[in-house]
Amino acid sequence: MIKLEHISKSFGRHQVLNNIDLKVSKGEVVVILGPSGSGKTTLLRCVNYLEKPSGGEISIGEFKLDCRHARKKDIHQLRQKTAMVFQQYNLFRHKTALENVMEGLLIVKKLPKEAAREKSIALLEKVGLGAKLDAYPSQLSGGQQQRVGIARALALEPEVILFDEPTSALDPELVGEVLEVIRKIAKEGITMIVVTHEMGFARDVANHVVFMDGGVIVEEGTPSEVFNHPREERTKQFLKRITPELNYSI
Amino acid sequence: MKLDPSFIWTAFVQILSAIPTTLYITVVSVLAGFVIGIVVALIRIYRTPGLYPLAVGYVTFIRGTPMLTHLLLIYFGLPMIIDGLAVQFGWSFRSVSIPMIGFAYIAFSITAGAYMSEVVRSGLLAVDRGQIEAAHSIGMSTPQALRRIVFPQALAASLPNLSNSVIGMLHGSTLAFTVSVVDINAQAQIVASTNWKFFEAYLAAALIFWGLTFLIERATALIEKRINLYNRGGVA
Numbered sequence: 001m002i003k004l005e006h007i008s009k010s011f012g013r014h015q016v017l018n019n020i021d022l023k024v025s026k027g028e029v030v031v032i033l034g035p036s037g038s039g040k041t042t043l044l045r046c047v048n049y050l051e052k053p054s055g056g057e058i059s060i061g062e063f064k065l066d067c068r069h070a071r072k073k074d075i076h077q078l079r080q081k082t083a084m085v086f087q088q089y090n091l092f093r094h095k096t097a098l099e100n101v102m103e104g105l106l107i108v109k110k111l112p113k114e115a116a117r118e119k120s121i122a123l124l125e126k127v128g129l130g131a132k133l134d135a136y137p138s139q140l141s142g143g144q145q146q147r148v149g150i151a152r153a154l155a156l157e158p159e160v161i162l163f164d165e166p167t168s169a170l171d172p173e174l175v176g177e178v179l180e181v182i183r184k185i186a187k188e189g190i191t192m193i194v195v196t197h198e199m200g201f202a203r204d205v206a207n208h209v210v211f212m213d214g215g216v217i218v219e220e221g222t223p224s225e226v227f228n229h230p231r232e233e234r235t236k237q238f239l240k241r242i243t244p245e246l247n248y249s250i
Numbered sequence: 251m252k253l254d255p256s257f258i259w260t261a262f263v264q265i266l267s268a269i270p271t272t273l274y275i276t277v278v279s280v281l282a283g284f285v286i287g288i289v290v291a292l293i294r295i296y297r298t299p300g301l302y303p304l305a306v307g308y309v310t311f312i313r314g315t316p317m318l319t320h321l322l323l324i325y326f327g328l329p330m331i332i333d334g335l336a337v338q339f340g341w342s343f344r345s346v347s348i349p350m351i352g353f354a355y356i357a358f359s360i361t362a363g364a365y366m367s368e369v370v371r372s373g374l375l376a377v378d379r380g381q382i383e384a385a386h387s388i389g390m391s392t393p394q395a396l397r398r399i400v401f402p403q404a405l406a407a408s409l410p411n412l413s414n415s416v417i418g419m420l421h422g423s424t425l426a427f428t429v430s431v432v433d434i435n436a437q438a439q440i441v442a443s444t445n446w447k448f449f450e451a452y453l454a455a456a457l458i459f460w461g462l463t464f465l466i467e468r469a470t471a472l473i474e475k476r477i478n479l480y481n482r483g484g485v486a
Contacts, residue, residue, distance in 0.1 A: 050383050076391065084387035090380035094402050094480050104388035107398060136480040156388055 001025050002047075002160055002191065007056035007067070009042055016042045017053070018215040024160065024208070027189040031202040031223075034212035035238060040195045041087075043212070044162045047193065048082040049075045060159050080108065083153035087165040089145040091137040097124060097148045098133040104156050123151040127181050143174030147181050154185065161185075163194040199242060203227055211235045254450055261441045262454040268437035269458065271351070275423040275433065278355045280416050283362025290367035295374055305367075312364030317357075318425050324357035325429050354426040358419060366415050373408030374400065406477045413470035417463055434458055 002024040009017040016039045024030050032040045045051040046067075047058060053067040060081045065074045091100050098120055105116035124130055127147040137145050146166055153161050166182065167175040179201050186192060186205050196202060202209060202223060209226040211219045211234075219232045230236045292298075293305040312320065329345030336343055377400050385395035405412075427436035434455050442451035 048387055050386060076389065079386060080389040082387075084384075086380060086384065086387075088380055090378075090384035092381065092384065092399055093378075094399075094406065096480075103398070104390070107394055108389040138480060152388065 001059075001061065002193075003057075003059045004043075004047065005057040005059075007043065007046055007058070008054045009039075009046060009051060010054055016215050017046070020056070020215075020217060022210065022217070024191060024193060026191055028207045029186045029192045029194065029205050030208045030210060031206035032193065032195045032210045032212060033197075033199075033202065033226075033238070034218075038212040039215040040212045041164055044084075044164050044193060044195050047160070047162055048079050048084055050084070080156070081159045083156050083158040083161050085146070085149050085153050085161060085163045085166050087168050089137070089142070089149045089169070091145055091148055091152070093137055096134045096136055097129060097140065097144075097151075100137070100148055101151045101155050104152065109156065120151070120155060123154050124148070126154075126184075127151045128177070141174060142170045143177045146170065146178045150178075150181055150185070154190075160191040160193060163192060163196070165195050165197065167196065167198060197242070199227075199239075211238065213238070254447055257445070257447045257450040258454050261438060261447075261451040262457065264441045265434055265437045265451070265454055265458060268432055268434045269462075271426075271431060272420070272423050272433045272462075275351065275354050275358060275426055275431070276416065276420045279358035279362045279419050279423070280366075282355070282359035283366045283415070283419070284370075284412075286359065286363030287366030287368075287370045290363065291371040291374055294367070294371060309364045309367055312361060313368075317361045317422050318428065320361050321354065321357040321425055321428060324360070325353045328353065328356065350429050351426070351431050353429050354423070354431050358423065358426075361422070362415065362419050365418070366412070369408050369411040369415055370404065372411065373404035373406075376407035377403045402477075406474075409470060409474050409477065413466060416466055420462060420466070421459065 002022075004020055004022040007017055007020040007022075008015070020039075020043060022030070022043075032043065034040045042051055046053045046056075049070070052070075056067050058065045058067065058078065060078070063077060063081060065078050070078075091097075092103060095103065098117070101120035101123055102113075102116045105111040105119060106113065109116075111119070121130070121133060124133060127150055129144060129147055129151070132140060132144060132148075135144075137148070140148065150161075150166075163182065167178050170178060175198070179198065182192075182194070182201075183205055194202075194206070206223050209221060209223050210217055211226060211230075211232075213234055219226060219230060219235045226235065227239065230239060290305045290309065293301045294309075298305075329348075332343070332345045332348075335341070336345075381399050381403065382392075382395050385399045386392075390398070423433055424435040426433050427439070432440065435452075438451040438455035439448070442448040
């Protein structure tokens with residue numbers, strides 16, 4: 001289980017996250033929604049310490065990290081338990097799809113080359129890129145790059161995969177293939193925290209939906225609770241703007 | 251006075267013997283300069299406390315003064331320091347036992363370091379922040395991320411500038427004649443001193459420099475082709 005307690009983050013005087021608490025059970029898919037600037041991406045980046053929280057605690061299973069006294073070793077351990085899929089894919093540009101997936105296995109997990117290779121090929125086949133092993137990122141479409149990114153994250157067998165708006169940089173046509181892959185791995189029981197604007201996806205795949213605004217969690221619950229019966233005025237407002245009214249009559 | 255074409259050839263052959271000296275100075279100063287450049291660039295990018303102002307001062311001072319001045323400062327200053335220390339601590343070593351070319355190595359390495367730190371820095375800055383974040387996100391430490399992800403890409407990005415620096419140092423190495431090192435240019439002068447056919451001798455030296463530069467350019471193009479296999483972006 002992943003537990004975030006009292007996570008705060010400020011950039012200078014600007015407080016981006018204010019005392020956030022969040023629990024994610026094993027195998028759960030949590031979707032974080034919210035307008036831009038609400039702090040959802042920052043929260044995600046705090047979970048694997050790409051952003052250093054100003055305060056709070058992060059625990060994953062038995063492992064616990066106090067953000068005020070985090071040592072290098074703790075951060076390193078935290079990052080081994082988490083993996084991130086980026087909005088801009090961030091594949092290693094000078095490495096092929098296969099090398100991108102193998103990198104973490106070789107350098108961080110210290111797997112022998114043959115084993116790393118085998119595992120990476122299997123993962124790339126799983127995300128439908130078995131034919132693109134030797135392609136460089138610049139030779140792949142956005143959707144393909146993002147699927148390599150997902151394979152790279154899966155390779156490390158993290159306790160949780162963090163998705164930071166994984167489809168926001170994609171052509172509308174390519175969004176489907178990436179969501180399909182995420183859906184597939186969600187079914188396998190991998191714990192995920194997903195920041196997204198894809199409402200349909202959130203409704204289908206999430207076990208738990210969190211709505212953030214102004215650096216705090218405004219409302220959370222099951223998808224049907226949040227989407228169909230939002231309690232907070234701010235949530236209603238946001239959902240109205242982002243999902244078009246369908247109950248019209250002709 | 252008329253041009254003596256046959257002497258160009260004679261001079262050419264006699265100057266060839268000085269090529270190793272020129273290449274030694276170039277290679278040593280470029281390699282040492284590259285190492286200094288990487289260290290200085292990293293200090294400047296990470297703003298290492300204490301070292302940052304030193305790094306900035308080094309770069310502005312060296313880039314703000316001519317290469318010839320560095321050589322002269324090292325040539326006259328270093329023996330004073332070494333001999334002063336030798337007396338103080340009772341060493342038997344004296345500055346006279348330093349070969350002349352040693353001063354050129356040291357001075358030009360310092361020169362190259364300052365220029366190359368800017369080359370390296372621009373290369374490092376050209377690498378997207380997302381690359382090191384991705385490396386961190388899969389659990390790599392900062393040194394691992396730098397070595398495996400950032401440096402290879404920075405090197406590719408700075409290759410044209412690096413080749414410029416190498417050519418600059420090759421040509422700059424001619425200044426070593428001021429401390430009695432016989433490089434290509436000095437050899438040309440020596441060859442011509444018996445018959446005063448300086449034009450022919452310097453023409454031969456020019457051809458040799460051009461040839462060496464051509465080789466550097468070809469080598470760069472080859473490396474660039476290999477290194478940039480992945481790089482289908484940019485304007486090319």
